[in-house]
Amino acid sequence: MAKKNQGGITVKKDENFSEWFTQIIQKCELADLRYNIKGFLVFQPWSVLSMEKMYRYLEDVLQRKSHKPYWFPTVIPESNFKQEASHVKGFTPEVFWITHGGKKKFEERLALRPTSETAFYQMFNLWIRSYKDLPFKTYQRASVFRYETKATRPFLRSREFYWIEAHCAHATEKDAFTQVKEDMETTQEVLHDIYGVPFMFFERPAWDRFPGASRTFAADALNPNGKVIQQPSTHMISPNFSKAFDIKFKDKDEKEKYAFITCYGPAISRMFASIIITHGDDKGLKFPWEIAPIQVMIIPISENSQVTKKAKALKDKIQKLASVEIDNSEKRPGEKFNHWEMKGVPIRIDLGLKDIKKNKITIFRRDLNKKEVVPEKNIIKTIEKISKEFTKNLIKEADKIFKKKIKKAKNIDEIKKVIKEGAIAKSNFCSVEKDGEKCAEVIEKETGAEIRGTRLDEKSKASGKCTICGKPAKHIVYIAKAY
Amino acid sequence: MAKKNQGGITVKKDENFSEWFTQIIQKCELADLRYNIKGFLVFQPWSVLSMEKMYRYLEDVLQRKSHKPYWFPTVIPESNFKQEASHVKGFTPEVFWITHGGKKKFEERLALRPTSETAFYQMFNLWIRSYKDLPFKTYQRASVFRYETKATRPFLRSREFYWIEAHCAHATEKDAFTQVKEDMETTQEVLHDIYGVPFMFFERPAWDRFPGASRTFAADALNPNGKVIQQPSTHMISPNFSKAFDIKFKDKDEKEKYAFITCYGPAISRMFASIIITHGDDKGLKFPWEIAPIQVMIIPISENSQVTKKAKALKDKIQKLASVEIDNSEKRPGEKFNHWEMKGVPIRIDLGLKDIKKNKITIFRRDLNKKEVVPEKNIIKTIEKISKEFTKNLIKEADKIFKKKIKKAKNIDEIKKVIKEGAIAKSNFCSVEKDGEKCAEVIEKETGAEIRGTRLDEKSKASGKCTICGKPAKHIVYIAKAY
Numbered sequence: 001m002a003k004k005n006q007g008g009i010t011v012k013k014d015e016n017f018s019e020w021f022t023q024i025i026q027k028c029e030l031a032d033l034r035y036n037i038k039g040f041l042v043f044q045p046w047s048v049l050s051m052e053k054m055y056r057y058l059e060d061v062l063q064r065k066s067h068k069p070y071w072f073p074t075v076i077p078e079s080n081f082k083q084e085a086s087h088v089k090g091f092t093p094e095v096f097w098i099t100h101g102g103k104k105k106f107e108e109r110l111a112l113r114p115t116s117e118t119a120f121y122q123m124f125n126l127w128i129r130s131y132k133d134l135p136f137k138t139y140q141r142a143s144v145f146r147y148e149t150k151a152t153r154p155f156l157r158s159r160e161f162y163w164i165e166a167h168c169a170h171a172t173e174k175d176a177f178t179q180v181k182e183d184m185e186t187t188q189e190v191l192h193d194i195y196g197v198p199f200m201f202f203e204r205p206a207w208d209r210f211p212g213a214s215r216t217f218a219a220d221a222l223n224p225n226g227k228v229i230q231q232p233s234t235h236m237i238s239p240n241f242s243k244a245f246d247i248k249f250k251d252k253d254e255k256e257k258y259a260f261i262t263c264y265g266p267a268i269s270r271m272f273a274s275i276i277i278t279h280g281d282d283k284g285l286k287f288p289w290e291i292a293p294i295q296v297m298i299i300p301i302s303e304n305s306q307v308t309k310k311a312k313a314l315k316d317k318i319q320k321l322a323s324v325e326i327d328n329s330e331k332r333p334g335e336k337f338n339h340w341e342m343k344g345v346p347i348r349i350d351l352g353l354k355d356i357k358k359n360k361i362t363i364f365r366r367d368l369n370k371k372e373v374v375p376e377k378n379i380i381k382t383i384e385k386i387s388k389e390f391t392k393n394l395i396k397e398a399d400k401i402f403k404k405k406i407k408k409a410k411n412i413d414e415i416k417k418v419i420k421e422g423a424i425a426k427s428n429f430c431s432v433e434k435d436g437e438k439c440a441e442v443i444e445k446e447t448g449a450e451i452r453g454t455r456l457d458e459k460s461k462a463s464g465k466c467t468i469c470g471k472p473a474k475h476i477v478y479i480a481k482a483y
Numbered sequence: 484m485a486k487k488n489q490g491g492i493t494v495k496k497d498e499n500f501s502e503w504f505t506q507i508i509q510k511c512e513l514a515d516l517r518y519n520i521k522g523f524l525v526f527q528p529w530s531v532l533s534m535e536k537m538y539r540y541l542e543d544v545l546q547r548k549s550h551k552p553y554w555f556p557t558v559i560p561e562s563n564f565k566q567e568a569s570h571v572k573g574f575t576p577e578v579f580w581i582t583h584g585g586k587k588k589f590e591e592r593l594a595l596r597p598t599s600e601t602a603f604y605q606m607f608n609l610w611i612r613s614y615k616d617l618p619f620k621t622y623q624r625a626s627v628f629r630y631e632t633k634a635t636r637p638f639l640r641s642r643e644f645y646w647i648e649a650h651c652a653h654a655t656e657k658d659a660f661t662q663v664k665e666d667m668e669t670t671q672e673v674l675h676d677i678y679g680v681p682f683m684f685f686e687r688p689a690w691d692r693f694p695g696a697s698r699t700f701a702a703d704a705l706n707p708n709g710k711v712i713q714q715p716s717t718h719m720i721s722p723n724f725s726k727a728f729d730i731k732f733k734d735k736d737e738k739e740k741y742a743f744i745t746c747y748g749p750a751i752s753r754m755f756a757s758i759i760i761t762h763g764d765d766k767g768l769k770f771p772w773e774i775a776p777i778q779v780m781i782i783p784i785s786e787n788s789q790v791t792k793k794a795k796a797l798k799d800k801i802q803k804l805a806s807v808e809i810d811n812s813e814k815r816p817g818e819k820f821n822h823w824e825m826k827g828v829p830i831r832i833d834l835g836l837k838d839i840k841k842n843k844i845t846i847f848r849r850d851l852n853k854k855e856v857v858p859e860k861n862i863i864k865t866i867e868k869i870s871k872e873f874t875k876n877l878i879k880e881a882d883k884i885f886k887k888k889i890k891k892a893k894n895i896d897e898i899k900k901v902i903k904e905g906a907i908a909k910s911n912f913c914s915v916e917k918d919g920e921k922c923a924e925v926i927e928k929e930t931g932a933e934i935r936g937t938r939l940d941e942k943s944k945a946s947g948k949c950t951i952c953g954k955p956a957k958h959i960v961y962i963a964k965a966y
Contacts, residue, residue, distance in 0.1 A: 035602075036560055037593065042606055045551035052552065068528035069535065073643055074595075074626060075579075076594075077519055096558075097583040101630030102576045110520065112557075112581065112595070119518075123525055126517060132813075143557060147584030160556055184545065226952070451907060 008338055010058050010280050017225045024276055028285055031154050039152040039159030043269070046343065047155075049293035051162065051268050055141060056162055057122040057194050057290065058266060061186050067137045067364075068167055072119045074142070075110040080118035084244040087117065090211025094146040112145040117212075117237065117263060120167045121245035128259060131171050131251050135179070136259075139166035148266040155273035156483060169247060169259040176236050176260035180217055183234040183264040185457060187219050191231060191266070196288045196394045197221050197274045198402035199231055200424075200478065202453030205432035205440065210235040220404055220452055220480070221274040226422025228398075228452060228480045229274055232266035233235065278398050285344025286366050289390040295322040296383065297345045301333045301352035310356050314349065314379070324384060341366065346390055347383060367393040406478070411467050412446055415479055419449045427474035430466035439468035449481045491821055495765050500708045507759055511768055511826050514637050522642030526752070527897065529826065530638075531773050532776035533758075534645065534751050538624060540677050540703035540773065541647055541749060543739045544669055550620045550649055555602045556623070558593040567727040570600065573694025577629045600695075600720065600746060603650040604728035611742060614734045618662070622649035639966060646750040652730060652742040659719050663700055664719040664745040667939060670702050674714060674749070679771045679859035679877045680704050680757045681885035682714055683907075683961065685936030688915035688923065693718040703935055703963070704757040707887055709905025711859065711935060711963045712757055761881050768827025769849050772873035778805040779866065783834035793839055795831065797862070805830075805866060809819040829873055830839075830866060844940035850876040851898045854935040889961070894928055894950050898899035898962055902932045907963040911956035913949035922951035932964045 007027060013020045025031055030047040043051070059069070075098060081088045099105060113119065120138065122169040128136055140190045143162050153159050166183075170176045191197050199219040209216040210233065218233035238260040241247075247259045279286040289295060298319055311326045318324040327336050333350070339363075340348050349366040350371075355362055359376045367390045374382045387401045409415040409425040418425040430436050432454055440451045452476045462473045490510060496503045508514055513530040526534070527570055542552070556580060558793060564571045579595040597603065603621065626645050635641050649666075653659045667684045673679050682702040692699040693716065701716035711956045724730075725741040734740050762769040772778060779801055783790045801807040810819050816833070823831050824847075831847040833854075839843055842859045850873045857865045892898040892908040901908040913919050915937055923934045937958045945956045 032606060034606070035556055036563070036605065037556060037558060040558065042556070043554035045553065048552040048554055051554075069531040070528065071526035071531055071534075071626075071645065073520060073523035073525070074628070075520060075523065075643070082518070093585045095582050095585060096593075098579050099582045100580040100592075102578060102632075104630075109583075110579075122519065123515060123517070126515070143554075145557070147587075149585075160558070164553065348887055407864070462535035 005021070007335075008342055009282060009284050013280060016114045016226055017223065020280075020282075023153050024285060025056070025149070030276075033154060039148060041154055041158055044086075046293055047272060050287060050291045051272055053291040053293075054195065054268050055164070055271065057365065058186075058190050058268070059139075059141065061144060061189055062139050062164070062166060062470070065104045065137070065182060065186065066135075067139045067168075068139045070120075070138050072113075072116055072123075072140055072142070074113055075118045075221065076113050077117070078109045078111060080122060080249065081111060081379070083118060084212050084241055086240065087212040093374065094148060095214065096145050096147055113142070114144055115265070116140070116142070116144075116165055117167070117251065118245075119188055121241055121247060121261070122165075123239065124247045124261075125245050128169055128247060128249050130249055134169060134171045134249060134259065135175060136169040137166070138168065139164055139264075155269050156274070158269070159246055161267055162269045165264055166264040168262045168264075169242075169249075171249070171251065171257070171259065172229060173236075173238070176238065176262050179262045179264075180215075180234050180236065181456070183262070184217070184219075187232045187262075191219065191221075191271060191274075192395070194290050194391070195269065195271060195275050196391050196398055196474070197231070197278045198395075198399050199412070200406075200452075203432070204453045204454060205436065205451050206434050207437045207440065208451075208453070210237065212240045213237045213396075214240070217456065218453075220478075222405055222424070222483075224276055224422075225404050226405070226419070226481060227483045228424065229270070229272055229277075230482045231266060231274060234262060234264045237261050237263060257276075261431065272356060279394050280344070281369075283338075283369075284342030286394060287344040287346060288394055289346050289387050292323075292346050294325050294345055296324040296325045296347045297340045298324065298349045298351055299333060299336045299340070300326065301350055303424060304353055307351055314351070314361075314430070317380060318383060321380065322387065336363070347386060365390070406434065409479070410469065415443060415449070415467065416447050419479065419481060423453075424478055425449070425480065426476060426478055427467045428462055428464050429471055429475050429477040430471045431474050436466075439466060442468050443479060447479070449479050452478045452480055454478075468470050490818075491825055492765060492767050493822065496763060497707055499823055500706065501784055503763075503765075507763060507768060508637050513759075516637060519528070520642075522631060524637055524641055526645075529776050530755060533770060533774045534755055536774040536776075537678065537751050538647070538753065539753070541669075541673050542622075542624065544672055545622050545647070545649060548620070548623045548665060549618075553603075553621050553623045555596075555623055555625070556601055556604075557595050557596055559599070559602045561592045561594060563605060564594060566601065567695050567724055569723065570695040570869075574598065577631060579628050579630055584952075587621060596625070597629045597746070599623070599625070599627075599648055600724060601652070603626045603726075604724055604730060604744070607650075607652055607730045607742070607744075608728050610780055611652055611730060611732050613732055617652060617654045617732060617742065618658060620649070621651065622647055622747075637748065638752050638759070641752070646748055649747040651745045651747075652725075652732075653745065653933070654732070654734065654740070654742070656719075656721070656743050659721065659745050662745045662747075663698075663717050663719065664939070666745070667669070667700070667702075669747075670715045670749070674702065674754060674757075675878070677771065677773050677874070678754060678758050679874050679881055680714070680754065680761045681878075681882050683889075684939050685937075685961065686915070686939060687936045688919065688934050688960075689917050690920045690923065691934075691936070693720065696720045697723070699738070700939065701774075703961075704815055705888060705963075706966065707905075707908070709907075709919070709964060710754070710966045712908065712966045714754060714757060715747060717745060719746045720744050720746060746963040762877050764852075766821075766852075767825030769877060770827040770829060771877055772829050772870050775806075775827065775829050777808050778809040778870070779830045779832065780823045781807065781809045781832045782816060782819045783809065783811070784833055787836055788868075789839060790834055790836055794834055797834070797844075800863060801866060805851045805870065806865065813955075820847070830869060847875070848954070881938075887892055892950065892962070893924070898926065898950065899930050900930070900963060902930045902962065907961055908932070909959060909961055910950045911947050912958050912960040913946055913952055913954045914957050915960065919949075925951050926962060930962070932962045933966070934960045935963055936960065
């Protein structure tokens with residue numbers, strides 16, 4: 001008979017994903033939803049410690065690729081929004097407005113930034129003069145605010161969320177597109193290779209572009225229920241924004257030209273959601289090694305001075321290569337085992353007198369959910385070895401699942417079937433420009449799913465006819481329900 | 484004849500401090516003041532890179548001392564402020580108010596946090612149950628907002644600034660006071676020992692407490708013009724806040740008791756100002772080694788393939804122990820030397836063909852403003868050595884200056900004289916409780932300076948009479964003009 005899992009996750013991830021996600025947030029103490037403003041939450045240490053590590057990896061990559069960090073004001077004057085027409089239309093319905101300072105009413109309202117294009121680009125106008133200044137590559141770490149009218153969901157969609165926004169100016173459209181490809185690689189390096197989350201990088205169809213952008217690209221990750229979640233997006237937002245903010249430079253040929261602008265927006269709190277969702281299992285969280293809040297947890301099985309002493313000695317040794325804690329709480333060992341398994345600590349050390357006498361150490365590794373007994377003298381080597389293969393193991397598993405979820409569909413019935421079984425349909429399609437929107441509407445009406453776009457790294461070529469209208473297919477598109 | 488210092492600092496720090504500070508901000512590209520909302524500024528890479536390192540050191544110390552990181556919402560409902568009477572009185576005149584989300588007017592206004600006591604403590608109410616939960620030690624990294632009516636000044640006082648706020652709950656008043664002493668040590672460890680800024684840690688007089696606090700403590704750093712700047716402050720804010728937010732715990736004796744709360748607020752952007760002010764000289768910035776945006780700058784003196792190759796080889800070697808860049812810009816070497824001296828890079832390497840042929844390296848160290856020629860094979864050892872003594876050299880110099888600025892004063896004329904020469908007066912005083920406020924007002928009226936408080940680590944004892952009223956002196960106080 002299975003022991004009662006006190007305080008553990010009580011539903012299966014594949015059977016009731018929504019409730020599983022809710023329990024993970026609450027029982028693993030990732031966020032407290034009881035804050036007294038709707039759609040705002042308190043991020044707790046177990047998620048913050050991990051998200052701080054996520055920031056560090058992402059910022060290191062951006063800085064290596066010559067992005068410079070800025071801190072822009074959280075507030076933006078209303079008039080800035082009005083400078084670019086589609087942007088104001090796209091964002092003002094969800095802006096929080098500041099109208100007073102103390103008792104004083106402002107002449108102009110201030111927006112709590114929903115995104116910072118209109119703050120950055122008025123400064124680009126001042127900073128960029130010559131082709132020598134280009135590419136001008138910036139980013140900021142910030143939280144942004146959107147008065148969402150859709151239902152909020154912790155980490156996935158809340159009214160304040162944490163992200164990086166990278167804004168760059170380039171001399172030519174070609175350079176701007178090179179930046180898009182660099183952003184795709186950054187997403188691969190960080191979201192996939194460090195955070196362990198598989199995704200596809202799409203160019204969105206014409207009817208699904210960022211307000212004011214000429215081209216929009218985005219990564220989609222996958223929930224076990226078959227819905228995709230938009231992850232980092234990149235936008236080529238010229239010429240609209242460079243004209244609106246008059247961002248010109250003197251080129252080598254002495255002519256004044258408009259700069260080409262790109263912006264890239266990886267949302268840390270949302271990527272954290274995909275990490276939970278991708279790696280978690282019925283027991284709870286599984287953190288990739290690099291971003292685990294604590295990497296090794298030592299559990300003394302008995303209250304005994306020899307055990308206490310050994311625990312401390314082990315901690316001192318291990319902390320040279322990993323973050324490590326000892327759980328000295330009053331819980332019973334069994335409770336502690338379950339607790340840290342649920343919390344997703346990569347390695348647990350179960351420290352008992354019997355093992356100590358035999359110079360052995362029992363470890364539990366969360367990547368394989370497996371116990372291993374190793375000679376004490378090998379413990380550092382073992383942890384080193386596990387640390388190197390841990391995230392790779394998670395990635396291997398996640399990639400396998402993701403790959404299985406992409407299925408070819410030759411007609412609307414096959415698309416329906418693929419969507420129904422919770423997968424992503426791959427299909428021939430007439431056009432992702434304006435003229436294809438009607439076929440997209442048919443798909444959405446019939447299946448509840450939408451065209452997510454064409455892959456930048458597509459290996460196969462479109463052939464035959466559009467699965468909807470029968471005209472020659474120009475593109476291979478991917479169709480999925482979206483969160 | 485001195486060469487024209489193109490783009491360099493054109494005033495002397497001791498002669499025109501205010502203009503010197505303004506030039507440093509602008510010419511070293513620390514912040515751009517042209518953002519189009521009054522009192523808000525854009526922090527540029529050269530300050531952000533350093534402030535990010537400042538955050539890292541401070542957060543490491545807090546985490547080592549068992550503080551757990553949180554991210555609280557940036558917005559707080561107006562009603563939260565009203566729960567604690569002196570707090571609402573103290574802060575609401577400077578709150579930015581959010582009244583609308585999109586077109587919808589809110590029933591209750593939201594404050595852009597000026598500080599987060601009223602956000603944290605409503606959650607403490609939910610989280611703290613038993614003496615086993617105590618001490619409950621938290622912190623968050625955040626920016627806060629104050630609609631300042633006083634003149635703003637970049638880094639020192641702006642309408643949005645960057646800080647850490649640490650909130651803790653304790654079982655007893657004694658434990659709360661122990662926390663205050665820990666906060667004082669943290670300030671010493673970080674502000675003095677890493678950032679290199681000397682300060683005195685005061686308990687503020689009764690009339691100068693944080694709104695709602697029973698005792699207030701703060702560090703004061705010093706400007707060369709003799710004005711002090713308040714740096715991290717710590718407040719014992721019970722019982723007012725624990726009663727207002729009903730933060731109770733069940734003690735060992737099974738009785739329900741109110742928790743004792745402390746909060747600690749080191750402002751990163753303001754400490755950055757004191758770092759500039761303390762270490763900078765007539766040539767520009769001097770960064771302490773640990774928080775320099777770039778630690779080593781390599782300047783190729785001639786365009787020559789051998790020099791280029793050597794620069795790259797040196798960079799590869801050095802980057803294992805320090806952050807290092809090569810300045811390949813089109814400026815002349817002399818301009819580059821001045822530029823990086825002004826920007827405060829700790830070590831500059833002047834790389835020329837002559838040196839390379841002799842297997843020598845010429846370095847310039849900004850702590851001592853001195854050139855050294857070292858054998859190439861010793862370069863790593865030399866940089867290692869300098870990195871260890873660099874900040875110590877800055878601290879030694881700063882401590883010496885600070886110590887000289889504290890002067891005993893036996894009567895109001897002596898206080899006047901000390902203040903006039905730009906120093907801090909140390910004097911016997913009747914009382915820092917309510918009954919001493921009249922004497923404090925006399926001092927302020929006569930000298931323009933104010934009582935900053937009593938030192939927690941005071942070595943001498945009060946004796947004789949109050950320099951103002953002649954009553955027996957209970958305290959030794961420090962008097963200074965404040966920024």
